[in-house]
Amino acid sequence: MNSIPKFVLNNGITIPALGLGTYRIIDPETVEFVVKNAISSGYRLIDSAIGYRNEETIGNVVNELIKDTSLNLKREDFFITSKLPPKDQGYDNCRQAFLSSLQRFNMDYLDLFLIHWPGTQKLKPSDPKHAINRKASYKALEELYTSGKIRAIGVSNYTHRHLTELLSYCTIIPAVLQVELHPLYYQKELIDLCKEHKIQVQAYSSLGEGKLVNGEIEIPVIKDIAKKNNVSVAQILLRWGYQHGFIVIPKSVKAERIKENLNIFKFELSNEDMEALNSLGKSQTTKFCWDPTDIY
């Protein structure tokens, strides 16, 4: 079994440098197959969200693994993340949504809870209520954190502007920012702001939702670096993120890919390769997932 390095968050707790993404894994049999496979391969971090509709099944599988004494797994060996959906922004809604999430997982605490998106569902992007609501949601998260129900809090899909605004009023600095990051969407300014405030960056869609690894988009530079290092394109993209100090959370429903994606800790990219990858998005960026830039 592969062991995964850990990073230390700004509140002192540790977090695995690589975890399992679970977006679009909903069918309970698939969730069970994927989570069991990932855990037996060495994964401990599971990235879920209220919107992914898989919290209950993930909770059942994890609780079942903990009960199996032959496995010697404890709750504290896992790192469970979930996220507040845009429809539940606001102080009361956020509090209630988190407590319901905790119930679905059937756990006493979650390791990380993120505001999934800076906006509130159904409001026009320019509506100033977005900012009011996300401030109220964050306050609810700070209180839940202080009460011990969440071990770390953070935000997702915040731009430099959203994060700067949050830093101007928060009492607890977010521990994690989860955003889309890969060589074609290398948000350097945002990353630098996180470094300055000791906010751990977590990269999502490292594989471009699969498009950077399934032949849909072929980048010769990445292919050449993979060939030279004798690893796959997926491993290069994940290693690029890890070597930058980001947590990576690839998603796969296939046992062999779940293992392949974990195998990024035994090789190192040269400075030259890192630079070549960093440069890819300089002239033109490519974003695969939703874009928060216009949210007030």
Ligand SMILES: NC(=O)C1=CN([C@@H]2O[C@H](COP(=O)(O)OP(=O)(O)OC[C@H]3O[C@@H](n4cnc5c(N)ncnc54)[C@H](OP(=O)(O)O)[C@@H]3O)[C@@H](O)[C@H]2O)C=CC1
């Ligand atoms: N906070 C947010 O707003 C967001 C968070 N996320 C989180 O990040 C996770 C990862 O991002 P996601 O967008 O899912 O996409 P990824 O970039 O992780 O790509 C996943 C896709 O790549 C395929 N794949 C995985 N590994 C390999 C491999 N080694 N070789 C070839 N193909 C591979 C998978 O197919 P298959 O399953 O068939 O193997 C799947 O279709 C999500 O699951 C979610 O947890 C994602 C988007 C937004």
Ligand SMILES: O=C1CO[C@H](CO)[C@@H](O)[C@@H]1O
């Ligand atoms: O996290 C997620 C993945 O991206 C989707 C948008 O494309 C979101 O809706 C979802 O919540």
